[in-house]
Amino acid sequence: MFNFYNIHKKIIFKEKIFVILSLLTIFFCFYKKITKINFFFQFLLQIIYFLKINSLKKKFNILIILFYFFILSILFLGIKWITVNSFK
Known part of the structure; x- marks a missing residue:
């Protein structure tokens, strides 16, 4: 994980496009609540x-990390959807 952090730090902070995005x-x-543009x-x-x-x-390690993040976000959104719709 230490190597991933160093790569991330080198790429993100050296390029202006990453900071702007x-x-x-x-x-x-947070300010406009526009999720599609986000x-x-x-x-x-x-x-x-x-x-x-x-x-x-x-690249493979990053894909694994993104996959885990994607699975956790689907799980979180599913739990949120169930709790919102269970009270109707």
């Missing part, structure tokens, strides 16, 4: 980040 996602998520910026940020990495092993 990150700030835009925070703006659209999803688009997050997807674009992850694709650009994924294409910057050259090693296949590192």
